[in-house]
Amino acid sequence: xxxxxxxxxxxxxxxxxxxxxxxxxxxxxxxxxxxxxxxxxxxxxxxxxxxxxxxxxxxxxxxxxxxxxxxxxxxxxxxxxxxxxxxxxxxxxxxxxxxxxxxxxxxxxxxxxxxxxxxxxxxxxxxxxxxxxxxxxxxxxxxxxxxxxxxxxxxxxxxxxxxxxxxxxxxxxxxxxxxxxxxxxxxxxxxxxxxxxxxxxxxxxxxxxxxxxxxxxxxxxxxxxxxxxxxxxxxxxxxxxxxxxxxxxxxxxxxxxxxxxxxxxxxxxxxxxxxxxxxxxxxxxxxxxxxxxxxxxxxxxxxxxxxxxxxxxxxxxxxxxxxxxxxxxxxxxxxxxxxxxxxxxxxxxxxxxxxxxxxxxxxxxxxxxxxxxxxxxxxxxxxxxxxxxxxxxxxxxxxxxxxxxxxxxxxxxxxxxxxxxxxxxxxxxxxxxxxxxxxxxxxxxxxxxxxxxxxxxxxxxxxxxxxxxxxxxxxxxxxxxxxxxxxxxxxxxxxxxxxxxxxxxxxxxxxxxxxxxxxxxxxxxxxxxxxxxxxxxxxxxxxxxxxxxxxxxxxxxxxxxx
Amino acid sequence: xxxxxxxxxxxxxxxxxxxxxxxxxxxxxxxxxxxxxxxxxxxxxxxxxxxxxxxxxxxxxxxxxxxxxxxxxxxxxxxxxxxxxxxxxxxxxxxxxxxxx
Numbered sequence: 001x002x003x004x005x006x007x008x009x010x011x012x013x014x015x016x017x018x019x020x021x022x023x024x025x026x027x028x029x030x031x032x033x034x035x036x037x038x039x040x041x042x043x044x045x046x047x048x049x050x051x052x053x054x055x056x057x058x059x060x061x062x063x064x065x066x067x068x069x070x071x072x073x074x075x076x077x078x079x080x081x082x083x084x085x086x087x088x089x090x091x092x093x094x095x096x097x098x099x100x101x102x103x104x105x106x107x108x109x110x111x112x113x114x115x116x117x118x119x120x121x122x123x124x125x126x127x128x129x130x131x132x133x134x135x136x137x138x139x140x141x142x143x144x145x146x147x148x149x150x151x152x153x154x155x156x157x158x159x160x161x162x163x164x165x166x167x168x169x170x171x172x173x174x175x176x177x178x179x180x181x182x183x184x185x186x187x188x189x190x191x192x193x194x195x196x197x198x199x200x201x202x203x204x205x206x207x208x209x210x211x212x213x214x215x216x217x218x219x220x221x222x223x224x225x226x227x228x229x230x231x232x233x234x235x236x237x238x239x240x241x242x243x244x245x246x247x248x249x250x251x252x253x254x255x256x257x258x259x260x261x262x263x264x265x266x267x268x269x270x271x272x273x274x275x276x277x278x279x280x281x282x283x284x285x286x287x288x289x290x291x292x293x294x295x296x297x298x299x300x301x302x303x304x305x306x307x308x309x310x311x312x313x314x315x316x317x318x319x320x321x322x323x324x325x326x327x328x329x330x331x332x333x334x335x336x337x338x339x340x341x342x343x344x345x346x347x348x349x350x351x352x353x354x355x356x357x358x359x360x361x362x363x364x365x366x367x368x369x370x371x372x373x374x375x376x377x378x379x380x381x382x383x384x385x386x387x388x389x390x391x392x393x394x395x396x397x398x399x400x401x402x403x404x405x406x407x408x409x410x411x412x413x414x415x416x417x418x419x420x421x422x423x424x425x426x427x428x429x430x431x432x433x434x435x436x437x438x439x440x441x442x443x444x445x446x447x448x449x450x451x452x453x454x455x456x457x458x459x460x461x462x463x464x465x466x467x468x469x470x471x472x473x474x475x476x477x478x479x480x481x482x483x484x485x486x487x488x489x490x491x492x493x494x495x496x497x498x499x500x501x502x503x504x505x506x507x508x509x510x511x512x513x514x515x516x517x518x519x520x521x522x523x524x525x526x527x528x529x530x531x532x533x534x535x536x537x538x539x540x541x542x543x544x545x546x547x548x549x550x551x552x553x554x555x556x557x558x559x560x561x562x
Numbered sequence: 563x564x565x566x567x568x569x570x571x572x573x574x575x576x577x578x579x580x581x582x583x584x585x586x587x588x589x590x591x592x593x594x595x596x597x598x599x600x601x602x603x604x605x606x607x608x609x610x611x612x613x614x615x616x617x618x619x620x621x622x623x624x625x626x627x628x629x630x631x632x633x634x635x636x637x638x639x640x641x642x643x644x645x646x647x648x649x650x651x652x653x654x655x656x657x658x659x660x661x662x663x
Contacts, residue, residue: 096626103642103654104646108647111630112627116619116622116628118619119622
């Protein structure tokens with residue numbers, strides 16, 4: 001049997017996941033980071049969730065914010081601290097030290113703080129304690145040597161009391177120092193570092209478990225969000241290639257396309273990339289898929305990064321795809337945001353959070369590469385890996401559109417993410433004969449037989465229609481060229497049919513002529529036959545007569561000779 | 563230690579509270595030190611209350627006690643606090659505004 005370190009759940013989405021259950025129970029945890037990184041909120045949530053969800057009352061000792069400020073700050077997240085205090089689930093204490101009105105004369109200790117904290121713990125039977133930010137004592141009280149010794153004593157005292165404590169600390173300015181006063185020296189069981197950076201004017205928050213004695217934990221930096229529901233951490237890099245591959249198929253929403261995809265559509269839980277140049281109908285394919293999915297009663301989450309929800313609905317309405325009813329019935333949810341609104345991590349975090357909440361069967365990201373404006377290509381790829389993994393884990397089919405720029409090879413821009421994609425559709429415009437027409441082909445589709453044909457597709461009032469491809473000497477024929485080709489083939493066919501008819505006529509008249517000829521010959525023969533027979537008769541008669549004559553003559557000679 | 567702010571005050575004008583935590587040697591030292599100091603400098607003009615936080619822990623929060631021993635000057639205004647065992651009389655007097663620079 002494996003001995004498991006007892007842990008106290010923080011109740012913060014994702015944090016418990018990556019720490020394997022929470023912070024060490026009955027021991028202090030250090031949460032440090034720069035100003036405004038969210039450490040106060042994290043520690044407050046630890047107490048609130050503990051009080052409400054885990055039946056563990058908590059004491060919050062604030063050294064920087066007044067009780068009124070704290071109450072107001074978390075009220076915006078829907079937590080009513082006054083109520084928790086009234087129900088004796090929470091005790092708040094603001095420690096204020098007025099340095100100007102304070103003098104030191106001789107040795108002192110922090111027993112006053114111990115008594116104060118101990119009293120609060122005893123009063124409500126607290127199991128959790130937060131000290132935020134205890135380093136403020138260093139600026140309030142003289143003699144750091146005493147303070148250091150007393151803090152060391154405080155942390156072992158907290159352990160003795162058996163309370164699960166979160167101590168926050170301000171990140172030090174020296175490189176390598178987690179906190180200004182080196183609190184990490186005292187609190188060695190669990191250290192969590194929060195970070196709030198702004199890169200290219202885009203901010204992102206990250207969390208990292210630097211140390212967790214006696215426990216495995218995720219060591220990466222994890223993005224986290226602070227929104228109207230509080231903190232949520234997304235331990236997304238923890239997902240790997242463990243997901244189940246489904247054999248179930250989901251129709252693409254376009255009949256002709258399903259036929260190209262082995263006759264059944266995409267695999268459930270697969271990732272589909274639709275890439276192409278501007279205006280080739282990528283969003284239309286996505287909308288078809290969305291509408292088709294909703295029609296089956298499944299949920300779709302549509303992340304739009306270039307158009308607003310209403311604009312998408314209007315545009316799709318013009319080609320006969322009505323999305324509004326699905327939005328109203330709650331099967332379809334749009335999330336439209338500018339990619340530049342926040343960092344990649346934040347986008348990913350928001351998306352995953354929404355996905356967890358809505359639990360859709362299909363997720364559409366349109367378009368994916370708007371993010372290139374935010375992060376570099378590598379970051380975008382990393383993000384997509386995480387997103388694809390997360391979707392696959394939940395058996396969600398993901399459809400991503402990607403805008404490729406004209407000029408370069410169509411496949412090239414997306415090469416970085418190609419390996420993540422199961423089915424890759426390429427839509428391209430084909431210019432010929434003064435026209436621009438759309439063509440679609442399947443670049444790859446893992447695990448299914450698929451068409452190798454380039455198919456022309458047109459956007460009609462009834463949606464996308466796929467047409468048969470015409471391959472001419474100059475390649476695939478589309479648009480008018482295709483129509484001309486169709487007309488030409490029709491003419492050729494007509495001519496051929498007329499030719500056959502003519503030949504048939506010719507044949508039958510030849511036969512008639514032949515037969516007439518036969519009749520004539522026969523008649524002639526008959527006539528000749530009659531004549532010949534008459535001649536034969538005549539000849540035979542003459543022969544007889546001649547023979548008779550001869551006989552008569554002989555007879556007469558014998559008579560003469562005798 | 564001779565220039566006491568010389569203003570006329572009522573006998574009870576000085577209200578002092580000394581917070582200690584238990585009967586530790588440091589607590590006892592602080593009590594003795596402050597009693598001696600007051601007897602010398604504020605004779606008949608002060609009231610000193612010694613509070614043991616172990617007995618009345620609920621007072622710590624309201625009076626913002628962190629470090630002990632802590633001497634609080636309630637009256638006259640402004641409020642002042644001196645922490646430590648009060649072994650440095652000059653600093654105590656300074657802290658209580660009893661000694662000008």
